[in-house]
Amino acid sequence: MANKIKDAAKKFLLLGQCVPTVKQNATKIRVKRLELDENLLMYFKKDDFYYCYDPNKMCKTGDIVLIKALPQKMTKLITHAVEEVVYPFGDVTDPVTGKKVAKERYREDVDRQSELYGKLDSGFDYKKAPPRGWQEGKKDFTSKPTYTRFHVFDENDPYSI
Amino acid sequence: MLKRFTSLIIPNRGVKQLVNIKWVRPDYVPAYKPEKSGDLEGLPKNAEKFAGLDYNLSGELKDAPEAVKQIFSVAHLGRKEYKALVQKELIDRVRRHKYDENTAETRIARITGHIRCLQETMDLFPRNVKTKKVVQELIDKRKKLLKFLRQYDYKKFEWLLEKLNLEYKAHPESYHKLTRRESLRRLTEMHCDQIRNRKLDDYRNLLESQQGPYLQEKLNSLKFIRSEQIELQLPITVNEQDIKKVETQLEEWKSKEAFKQQARQKKKNLLID
Numbered sequence: 152m153a154n155k156i157k158d159a160a161k162k163f164l165l166l167g168q169c170v171p172t173v174k175q176n177a178t179k180i181r182v183k184r185l186e187l188d189e190n191l192l193m194y195f196k197k198d199d200f201y202y203c204y205d206p207n208k209m210c211k212t213g214d215i216v217l218i219k220a221l222p223q224k225m226t227k228l229i230t231h232a233v234e235e236v237v238y239p240f241g242d243v244t245d246p247v248t249g250k251k252v253a254k255e256r257y258r259e260d261v262d263r264q265s266e267l268y269g270k271l272d273s274g275f276d277y278k279k280a281p282p283r284g285w286q287e288g289k290k291d292f293t294s295k296p297t298y299t300r301f302h303v304f305d306e307n308d309p310y311s312i
Numbered sequence: 313m314l315k316r317f318t319s320l321i322i323p324n325r326g327v328k329q330l331v332n333i334k335w336v337r338p339d340y341v342p343a344y345k346p347e348k349s350g351d352l353e354g355l356p357k358n359a360e361k362f363a364g365l366d367y368n369l370s371g372e373l374k375d376a377p378e379a380v381k382q383i384f385s386v387a388h389l390g391r392k393e394y395k396a397l398v399q400k401e402l403i404d405r406v407r408r409h410k411y412d413e414n415t416a417e418t419r420i421a422r423i424t425g426h427i428r429c430l431q432e433t434m435d436l437f438p439r440n441v442k443t444k445k446v447v448q449e450l451i452d453k454r455k456k457l458l459k460f461l462r463q464y465d466y467k468k469f470e471w472l473l474e475k476l477n478l479e480y481k482a483h484p485e486s487y488h489k490l491t492r493r494e495s496l497r498r499l500t501e502m503h504c505d506q507i508r509n510r511k512l513d514d515y516r517n518l519l520e521s522q523q524g525p526y527l528q529e530k531l532n533s534l535k536f537i538r539s540e541q542i543e544l545q546l547p548i549t550v551n552e553q554d555i556k557k558v559e560t561q562l563e564e565w566k567s568k569e570a571f572k573q574q575a576r577q578k579k580k581n582l583l584i585d
Contacts, residue, residue, distance in 0.1 A: 171482065213463075241466025254464045268409035275406070275417070275468050286470040290352075293462075293482040301495040303336040312348075312484055 162220040164234065167201065169210045171296045177229050178205045180218055203231040211284065212293050213240030241283065251277075333499045335492070344434050344447040350479035355398060355428050360387035365396050391429070399425030405475050416461050417472050423454045424476050455480075524569065527562040534558060 165182050172179035180201045185194040203218050204225055210216045215238040218231045243252040251258045258277060265274060287294050292309050300311040341348055367373055367384045376384075386394045402421040412418055430447045434440065458480055462469040473480055538550040 241462055241464060241469065243464060252464075253468070265408040265412070268411055271407055271409055273405060274408035274412075275471050277467065280467040280471060283466045283470065286473055290473040290477075290479050291470060292480065297481050297484045299484060299488065299490055300338045301490055301498055303338055309479075310481070312481060 165201070165218050165231070166237070167216060167218060169212055169214045169216055169240075170200075171212050171294055172202075173295050174202065174228075176204065176206045177202045178208070178210055178216075178233060179203075180216060180231070180233075182218075201231045202228040203233045204229050205233045209233055210236050211240065214238065215240075239283070331500050331503050333496070333503060335495055335499060337490070337492075337495070342434075342438075342444075343451070344431055344444060346431060349427060349431070349447075349451045350481065351424070351428060351431070351477070352479055353428075353477035355432060356401060359394065359397060360385060362386055362397060364389045364393040365400060391433075395426060395429045398429055401425070402476060406472060416457060417468065420454055420457050420461070420472060421476060423450050423457070424478065426450055427454065520565075520568075524562070524565050527558060527565060531555065531558045531562060 165180075167180040167182035170179050170181050180203050182199045182201060184197050184199060186197040187194055201218060203216075204221065210233055214236050216236050217234040219234045220231050221229075224230050244250070245252050245257070248257075253261060262270075262277075265271075288309075295310050297310050297312050300308075343349070346352070346354070362368075363370075363373055363381065363384050364386055373381065373384060382388060386397055399422050402425045403418050406417040406421050408415060408417075427447060427450050430443055430450070433443055434447060437443070458469065458472075458478075461472065462480070469480075472478070534550050534555050538548065538555070540546075541548050541550070
């Protein structure tokens with residue numbers, strides 16, 4: 152009975168985090184769970200990975216997303232589809248006041264502080280900043296998994312370390 | 313003696329190479345090198361000619377003779393002054409306000425300046441173990457700070473990479489020593505994928521080349537059926553639309569085929585050249 156409920160819940164909606172992958176039209180989602188060890192009567196963390204159909208690349212690495220099981224398996228790997236992005240990565244909004252947050256402080260407070268000290272042009276301006284992803288593949292190599300360099304190819308892959 | 317004898321009887325065990333692949337082990341690159349640490353930019357050029365930080369504001373030094381300027385230049389004052397100058401230049405790129413010293417971006421800028429100075433030292437004295445350790449620790453610390461910044465403020469993280477000319481690569485799943493077995497396995501996998509894809513492409517090309525004649529035949533027979541039905545005054549089952557659809561498909565196929573032919577010709581020409 153319990154297993155049935157668990158399976159049904161798995162098919163309904165799942166909350167997970169997007170992790171780097173090389174797939175073109177799908178994203179890899181990590182769902183964190185706790186698993187009961189019946190001998191020790193203790194819970195241990197367990198990660199499940201799901202490949203979700205996402206042709207428009209709605210979610211980027213690190214986003215917290217809701218995924219839903221597809222009525223039929225699309226391929227051998229792709230079993231789910233991305234429903235919506237709940238929390239975009241690195242762009243935190245305070246749920247109570249609806250203000251943007253950077254670390255433990257509101258962004259407007261940070262701006263206010265620098266205004267009081269005398270703001271300089273060299274500082275970062277949130278209003279002028281382009282949306283996330285403009286450095287992807289140029290200086291920010293986080294969208295695909297990195298690996299140890301294992302061969303000397305003609306072209307150097309920036310994702311190899 | 314025994315070892316030599318047993319090796320004669322028992323063949324050496326290892327990875328049996330079934331595919332003809334030449335594996336080249338990548339050269340060892342020390343971790344302090346800019347290509348590993350992610351620094352895309354070196355130290356500022358001709359920085360040694362600048363006056364030290366404390367003498368920068370002096371009006372008398374501006375009109376002073378060349379010899380005096382040289383005495384107060386960074387080259388003469390020492391490495392410490394040079395480092396301070398480099399750090400200040402980097403911090404000024406990202407400073408929020410005049411007194412901004414300890415925010416994430418200024419910390420990363422300061423560490424970056426220090427790292428770039430030490431990288432030059434390491435190039436001069438590669439056996440300096442103390443410096444090597446310090447650089448490694450600083451690089452790790454900077455990566456950690458960048459990782460945190462990425463977590464709580466992605467836009468600022470990207471802006472900082474651009475400003476300081478840094479590269480950020482995520483941590484791999486595991487840091488391990490490279491082995492011959494793993495490398496050969498991955499190369500073999502790539503080789504197999506290549507073969508599979510080539511075969512699939514060939515089959516796709518074959519099927520696509522058969523599409524044109526089939527469509528032509530279909531068009532002719534549809535036209536024939538329609539004309540016969542009209543002649544014999546039977547109920548008409550083939551629309552004008554159906555025929556048009558097939559015609560457009562055929563035209564599309566022809567344009568695609570012409571494009572492919574051009575590409576093939578170009579390849580041939582390249583090979584001949």
